[in-house]
Amino acid sequence: MEDGERAPGEKRLKEAIKTYLFLLNNNFKSETAINIASSKYFLSIKERELLKRCFHSFEFNKMVKQKTFNESQVEGKKIAIDYYNVVTTISEAIEGYFVFRCTDGIIRDLAKTEGRSKREWQIHETVMEYVKESLYEISPEEVVLVADKQVPFSGEYLSKASSLFSERLKNTKFYLDNMADSLLIKLSLEGKYIIASSDSLIAEKALNIFDLSSFVLKKLKILDKRVIEAIQFISDEI
Numbered sequence: 001m002e003d004g005e006r007a008p009g010e011k012r013l014k015e016a017i018k019t020y021l022f023l024l025n026n027n028f029k030s031e032t033a034i035n036i037a038s039s040k041y042f043l044s045i046k047e048r049e050l051l052k053r054c055f056h057s058f059e060f061n062k063m064v065k066q067k068t069f070n071e072s073q074v075e076g077k078k079i080a081i082d083y084y085n086v087v088t089t090i091s092e093a094i095e096g097y098f099v100f101r102c103t104d105g106i107i108r109d110l111a112k113t114e115g116r117s118k119r120e121w122q123i124h125e126t127v128m129e130y131v132k133e134s135l136y137e138i139s140p141e142e143v144v145l146v147a148d149k150q151v152p153f154s155g156e157y158l159s160k161a162s163s164l165f166s167e168r169l170k171n172t173k174f175y176l177d178n179m180a181d182s183l184l185i186k187l188s189l190e191g192k193y194i195i196a197s198s199d200s201l202i203a204e205k206a207l208n209i210f211d212l213s214s215f216v217l218k219k220l221k222i223l224d225k226r227v228i229e230a231i232q233f234i235s236d237e238i
Helices: 011-024 032-039 045-054 058-067 083-094 119-135 154-165 180-191 202-207 212-219
Strands: 078-082 099-101 143-148 172-177 195-197 225-227
Touching: 011 032, 011 045, 032 045, 032 202, 045 099, 058 202, 078 083, 083 099, 083 119, 083 143, 083 154, 083 212, 099 212, 119 154, 119 212, 143 154, 143 180, 154 172, 172 180, 180 202, 180 212
Parallel strands: 078 143, 078 195, 099 225, 143 172
Antiparallel strands: none
């Protein structure tokens, strides 16, 4: 196997993860901790991204788990969706790729590292159909789709997705912004929206989050088949 294709459960990677978590839990910055672990264990780009996205400090895990809502807590509330974040994660699983349940309990993917973060509208449409039907069951008060303005076709895709949502959901709209992450955090802090995103910065800053990708994939009975549990690497560390 080539360096970037090493099996995710091998001893070298487990040791790298343990080192990384030790550093995080001793107040090292994430980038510094990754660089140390990467140099010591010769991590590939994919493995570095896995550490960064899926493994977090004790305090971060506790904080995110406390603010993560389940579907019953989201029912009847306002939801703001990190559009590309949700589309990418759900797309990965339905196309047969693995996703990861990270140490903070959130489902994340490695699509960007694998060069799969850009998809045609047909895939977006399929994902948004699944999201629409899943959200319909919990009757949100309002659904807002948010995406980066600079990403090609964002306006077109959000307009189509919003129209699709309006077939089953009340009060749907979308926002394009040069700083979508900042807007989502603002919607949480000022507008009391529950944020559907797996982005770690958003998870840290938002008041409450909802793992929409996990919810949809559970409804589709796909999640258990495609998820890798991060805790399996470090069961004695969490």
